[in-house]
Amino acid sequence: MEIKWKIFGIYLAGSSLSLFLFWLGERAISGETFYFDFTTFILALLLPAGVIYYLAAKLNQRLKKLNSTAQSIAQGDFTGVYLPDSSDELGQLGTEMISLAQQFKVNAQKNSQEAQKIEAIVTGMQEGVVALDQVGRVVLVNAAAEEIFGFPEDKVKGKYLTEAQGYNVLEELVRETLEKGQFGSTELILNAKNVRVQISPYLGEPTRPRGAVIVCHDVTELRRLEQIRTEFVGNVSHELRTPLTSIKGFVETLLDGAAEIPEHRERFLKIIQTETLRLQRLIDDLLTLSRIENRRGESETSLSSIQEAYEKIKPVIESYAEAKGLELIVNIPPDLPPVEMGIDLLSQVLLNLLENAVKYTNQGKIWLSVSYENSFVHLEFGDTGCGIPEHDLPRIFERFYRVDKARSREQGGTGLGLSIVKHIVEGSKGRIKVASRLGSGSVFSCDLPAVQQGELD
Structure with a gap:
């Protein structure tokens, strides 16, 4: 039964009761003098009011239950959901709210699981990840980024990245990414570390970036190895060039006629021999070092005393x-x-x-x-x-x-x-x-x- 018919029925019942009581009051009047029956008046006034108040109170109670259910759903609490007790519009509304609550609960669980997966992935990444909103405020910082940048997430969340640490080059890249949707990259020295920084936008509708993601790679060890390699090549070149220069010089001297003088020939040949042995030792050591490095990580089964x-x-x-x-x-x-x-x-x-x-x-x-x-x-x-x-x-x-x-x-x-x-x-x-x-x-x-x-x- 629809609420409007309930309200109309309440109105008819109240009016009929009032008229009936008024008629009874009129019958009570006798003779020429008007007789006012106060008791009848009170009954005509209070009885319909009491009936209407009772029914309105029941309706108000149901509305409060629906309101409480809506608040519980909004807060993610599905334990206090109101179960409708009739089939009128309020009952149908309660049924729809139950269905909505169940769907909302399923979606909330799915979203929570996806959020946990993403958080686990981001947290476990060796690369530093910093997420920014559309105006450049920090939304997320993973553990690797905390170590690279040197600040905890709770200290910078909701703040501008440059406000937290102040990197001018990084600030310019962030600005271009958020304004133009461009990808950017650079290499910075952060806390005595070489850090490769890449900034990527994530676009909204139609094309304006809704934020940016900064991915940081600590390349300190890579740069150190590159420096070692460069120094190694330079050192090897120098160590080889020195004895080879001596050998070349003395061979040319011998060819130019010094070989005809016995004491010069013997002294020069001894120097050439010494430098040749030095070259041989150097090459042997280089081969030994290379062999040892190539075997690193292999299991050694032999035992020695x-x-x-x-x-x-x-x-x-x-x-x-x-x-x-x-x-x-x-x-x-x-x-x-x-x-x-x-x-x-x-x-x-x-x-x-x-x-x-x-x-x-x-x-x-x-x-x-x-x-x-x-x-x-x-x-x-x-x-x-x-x-x-x-x-x-x-x-x-x-x-x-x-x-x-x-x-x-x-x-x-x-x-x-x-x-x-x-x-x-x-x-x-x-x-x-x-x-x-x-x-x-x-x-x-x-x-x-x-x-x-x-x-x-």
């Missing part, structure tokens, strides 16, 4: 130390566990570090002390030589880096020995470090993972 590796290089080191009048002290316990490294690589580590100790020690002693502790075989290579300046210590494992360039070349060094040692040790999951003081000698320490008896079985 420290004592066995030392026995291979013992004649060379003892004769070298004896020739310089140095005391050589070697302490290798017999019960050491083996290390997971090929015997040739382990011998090269021992040879390079002991040769360096002898090379840069003019008097005193050199030593090798080996011990076992906490699943590592600890090797200590020490000397009482010239030592290393403190500012050179962080770079001595770099390729071609020499503390004293002239002296190193005189002694036949290629500048690759320590770099080779570091690659071998770290390739076997070991550690190497150095402690030194200028004029007081140096101590190189290597920790190599030991193979336990249970692993051997």
Whole structure:
């Protein structure tokens, strides 16, 4: 039954009741004097009012329930949805609201799931992502972008990006992207990092950008590797050019007639031989370094004994130390566990570090002390030589880096020995470090993972 008929029926019922009571009142009047029946008047007034008030109150109660349901749906709460109790317009409205609430709930769940997926993807990205609205205010910042830019999301959300950090180049790119819908890219130095920045608009209707997305790539390591490569090529070129220039010059001198003079010929040929051997050592070291780097990440299955590796290089080191009048002290316990490294690589580590100790020690002693502790075989290579300046210590494992360039070349060094040692040790999951003081000698320490008896079985 429609509400309008209910209201019309209420009106007819109230009017009829009022007229009936009025008629009863008129019948109560007798004689010429008008008699006003106050009780009848009150009944004619209050009874229809009470009936109408009761029905209106019921209607108001239903409307309040519908209003409460609408508020609950708007707030995303679907637990207090009103169930209609009749089939009139209010009942139909309640039914439609239930259907709307169910559809809204399904859509809200889908949107929430999609938002969670997007948030998980953006959060897990290694690239920094910053989302901006159509006027350039920050909407979203993922964890990678927080690290790159150096500010947390809650500090910049709702603010302009340049207001938070103030990058003029980035501000210009953002402005062009939001105004013209253009893609942009640049490279910035942010917090001592090289960062490649790409800005892309996301368009609204018809073509005006509704915002922009900034994607940041930390290319610091890439630039560092490029610099190392450039320096490596330059160093190799220099190291090859120096002996080749000497060889070329002396060969030309011999061809021009110096070969006819025996003492000149012998001296020049010895220089050519020395420079040729220097070239050979350089090329051998480069090949060794390349081979070690190419094998990095491969599993090493061979095991080696420290004592066995030392026995291979013992004649060379003892004769070298004896020739310089140095005391050589070697302490290798017999019960050491083996290390997971090929015997040739382990011998090269021992040879390079002991040769360096002898090379840069003019008097005193050199030593090798080996011990076992906490699943590592600890090797200590020490000397009482010239030592290393403190500012050179962080770079001595770099390729071609020499503390004293002239002296190193005189002694036949290629500048690759320590770099080779570091690659071998770290390739076997070991550690190497150095402690030194200028004029007081140096101590190189290597920790190599030991193979336990249970692993051997």
